[in-house]
Amino acid sequence: MKNRNVDRYVFFAIALISLVTLTLIIYFIFAQATPFLQKMRLVPEGQGTVEKWGEHFTPTKLGDLFTGKWQPESDVEEFFGMLPMIVGTTVVTLGAMLLAIPFGLSAAVFVGEIGPRWLKDIFKAILELLAAVPSIVYGFFGLIFLSPYVREAFGLIGGKTGATAAIILSIMALPTIASLAEDALHAVPNAYREASMALGATKWQTIWRTIIPAASSGIIGAGILGMGRAVGETMAVLFVAGNAPFLTWNLFKSLRPITSGIALDMLEAVRGSAHYHSLFAMGAVLLLIALVMNWTAEWFHVRLLRRQGVREG
Amino acid sequence: MIQTTAFSLLGLGSLFGFFFLILILVWIIKQGAPAISWEFLTSKPLDMDRAGGIAPMILGSVYLTLGSLLVALPFALGSAIWLSEYAWKGWWVRAIRIGVNTLAGVPSIVFGLVGVGLFVVALNFGVSLLSGACTLAMLSLPILIRASEEALRAVPRSFREGSLALGATRWTMIRTVVLPTAMPGILTGSVLSMARAIGETAPIWFTAVAFSMNQPYPTSMLSRVTALPTHLLYLTQYNPHYNETKPIQYGTVFVLMIVVTLLNLTAIVWRTRVRRKKSW
Numbered sequence: 233m234k235n236r237n238v239d240r241y242v243f244f245a246i247a248l249i250s251l252v253t254l255t256l257i258i259y260f261i262f263a264q265a266t267p268f269l270q271k272m273r274l275v276p277e278g279q280g281t282v283e284k285w286g287e288h289f290t291p292t293k294l295g296d297l298f299t300g301k302w303q304p305e306s307d308v309e310e311f312f313g314m315l316p317m318i319v320g321t322t323v324v325t326l327g328a329m330l331l332a333i334p335f336g337l338s339a340a341v342f343v344g345e346i347g348p349r350w351l352k353d354i355f356k357a358i359l360e361l362l363a364a365v366p367s368i369v370y371g372f373f374g375l376i377f378l379s380p381y382v383r384e385a386f387g388l389i390g391g392k393t394g395a396t397a398a399i400i401l402s403i404m405a406l407p408t409i410a411s412l413a414e415d416a417l418h419a420v421p422n423a424y425r426e427a428s429m430a431l432g433a434t435k436w437q438t439i440w441r442t443i444i445p446a447a448s449s450g451i452i453g454a455g456i457l458g459m460g461r462a463v464g465e466t467m468a469v470l471f472v473a474g475n476a477p478f479l480t481w482n483l484f485k486s487l488r489p490i491t492s493g494i495a496l497d498m499l500e501a502v503r504g505s506a507h508y509h510s511l512f513a514m515g516a517v518l519l520l521i522a523l524v525m526n527w528t529a530e531w532f533h534v535r536l537l538r539r540q541g542v543r544e545g
Numbered sequence: 546m547i548q549t550t551a552f553s554l555l556g557l558g559s560l561f562g563f564f565f566l567i568l569i570l571v572w573i574i575k576q577g578a579p580a581i582s583w584e585f586l587t588s589k590p591l592d593m594d595r596a597g598g599i600a601p602m603i604l605g606s607v608y609l610t611l612g613s614l615l616v617a618l619p620f621a622l623g624s625a626i627w628l629s630e631y632a633w634k635g636w637w638v639r640a641i642r643i644g645v646n647t648l649a650g651v652p653s654i655v656f657g658l659v660g661v662g663l664f665v666v667a668l669n670f671g672v673s674l675l676s677g678a679c680t681l682a683m684l685s686l687p688i689l690i691r692a693s694e695e696a697l698r699a700v701p702r703s704f705r706e707g708s709l710a711l712g713a714t715r716w717t718m719i720r721t722v723v724l725p726t727a728m729p730g731i732l733t734g735s736v737l738s739m740a741r742a743i744g745e746t747a748p749i750w751f752t753a754v755a756f757s758m759n760q761p762y763p764t765s766m767l768s769r770v771t772a773l774p775t776h777l778l779y780l781t782q783y784n785p786h787y788n789e790t791k792p793i794q795y796g797t798v799f800v801l802m803i804v805v806t807l808l809n810l811t812a813i814v815w816r817t818r819v820r821r822k823k824s825w
Contacts, residue, residue: 247632250645260659260663367745368801470778
C-alpha cells in the first residue's frame with residue numbers, strides 16, 4: 233500500500249525545482265552584493281582606503297550609491313553612484329512605453345474588435361515572429377540600420393541614444409502588450425457589446441466607453457508586463473543606447489541602462505573586487521524592479537479574472 | 546465621422562509591428578545572404594575574424610542549446626506532470642505556479658550573474674560549456690514547464706479514466722497513456738524553448754564564452770565555447786576591425802535568424818499537424 237504513493241512524492245520533489253531555482257537566483261544575487269553593501273554601510277565617512285579586495289578602494293556611505301558619479305575603476309578614488317544607470321533604465325523604458333502602448337493597444341483593439349476574423353490569425357503569427365527574433369538581432373538592427381536615421385531625424389551628433397534604444401525596445405515589448413491586451417478585450421463578455429449597441433451606441437462608442445473600461449484591468453497588466461520586458465532587456469539596449477555613464481534625463485543623449493551597465497562592466501571587473509560586487513548590487517536593483525513589475529501585472533491579471541468570474545456567474 | 550477617423554488611426558497603428566517585422570527580415574536577408582557560402586558555414590574564423598567562417602560558433606550554439614534542453618527537460622517535464630496529474634488545489638500548487646511565473650520575469654542578465662556566482666564559482670565549473678548550458682537551462686525552465694503542462698492538460702479526461710478503469714495505477718496511466726499522447730506537444734514546446742535559448746546572449750556571455758579564438762572548437766564539457774549571438778556581440782563591440790568584419794557580422798545574424806525561424810516554423814507546423822490529426 234505504501235509503495236503506491238511514492239510516485240506522487242517524487243514528482244512533487246521535482247516540481248519544487250522552480251522554487252529552488254528562484255531561491256538560488258535571489259540568494260546568489262544578494263549574497264554577491266552584500267560584501268559591497270556592507271562595506272558601504274559600515275565604514276564611516278573619510279576613513280581612507282581599505283585593503284579589503286586586494287586593491288585600494290575608498291569606502292562610501294550607502295547614500296553615495298545613489299549619487300550620479302560612476303567611476304568604479306580608478307587609481308585615485310572610486311565612485312559607485314548607480315543613479316546614472318537607474319535613471320537610464322527609467323528614461324529608456326518610459327520612452328519605449330510611449331511608443332509601445334499606443335501602438336500595441338491600437339493593434340489589439342483593431343484586430344480584436346474591428347477587423348475581420350482572418351486578420352486575427354495573421355496578427356497572432358506576426359506577434360509570434362516578432363517575439364521570436366533574438367534581442368541581439370534587434371540590437372544589431374538598431375545599431376546599423378536605425379541609429380543613422382535617428383541621428384539625421386533629430387539632428388544629433390551620434391545616433392546611439394536613449395531614443396534609439398526606446399524605439400527598439402518598443403518593437404520588442406509590442407508582442408507582449410498587444411497579445412495580452414487582445415486577450416483582455418476578448419475576455420469581455422459579448423453581452424456588454426450587445427447591451428451597448430442595443431442602447432443605440434455606435435461601434436466606436438461601444439469600444440471606447442464600454443469594452444475598454446471593462447478590460448482596463450487586463451490592459452494595465454499588459455502594459456506593466458511589457459514594461460517589465462523592456463526593463464530587463466540587455467543586448468538590444470547595449471548596442472544602441474550609447475552607454476555613457478553620466479546622469480541625464482535627456483532621452484536624446486547617450487544613456488546607460490542598468491542591464492547594459494552590468495553586461496559591459498562584468499568582463500573587465502576583477503572577480504572579487506569592489507567593482508565586481510557592485511555589479512551584483514546593480515543586478516539586485518534590477519531584479520527587484522523586474523519582480524515588482526511582474527507581480528503587479530499578475531495582480532491586475534488575477535483581478536481581471538476574478539471580476540469577470542463574479543460578473544458572469 | 547469620429548468612428549471612421551478612429552478606426553483608420555487604429556488600423557494604421559496596428560501596422561507598426563508588421564512594418565518593423567518586414568523591415569528587419571528584408572534587411573537581414575539583403576545584407577546577410579551574400580555572405581553565406583559553404584566555406585563560411587564550415588570553416589574557422591581567420592585573420593582576427595576578418596575572414597573565414599563561423600563553424601565553431603554554429604557548433605557552440607548547438608551544443609549550448611541542446612545541453613540546456615538536456616538539463617532542463619527532465620525537471621520541467623516532472624514539474625508539469627505533478628502540476629497537471631497529481632496536484633489539486635492548495636497552497637503548494639499556488640506557490641509553484643507563482644514560482645514559475647516569477648522565473649519567467651527574471652531579466653536574462655540576472656541569469657548571467659547568477660550563473661557566474663553559482664556554476665562558474667560556487668560549483669567550480671569554470672567558464673565552460675557546462676556552466677553556460679546550466680544557466681540557459683534555468684532560463685528555459687518556465688517556458689518548458691508551461692508548454693509541457695499545456696500539452697499534458699490537452700489529453701482528454703476520458704483517456705485517463707479509461708486507463709484507470711482497466712486497473713492501471715496513476716503512474717502506469719501517466720506512463721502508458723498520458724505521456725505518449727502528450728509527446729508531440731511536449732516536443733513542440735522543447736523546439737520553441739530551443740529557439741529562445743539559441744538567441745540568448747547575456748546568460749552565456751560571462752559563463753561560457755571564449756574570446757580567444759585559438760581553440761575555437763569545444764573539446765569537453767569544461768572547455769570554453771563561442772556561440773552565434775556572442776560572436777556577433779564580440780565583433781560589433783570588441784573586435785578592433787569593426788568595418789572589415791561587417792560581412793561576417795551580417796552573415797552571423799543571417800545564420801542566427803535562419804536557425805531561429807526554422808525552429809519556430811518547425812514548431813508551428815508540427816503544432817498544426819498534431820491538432821489536425823487529433824480525432825478526439
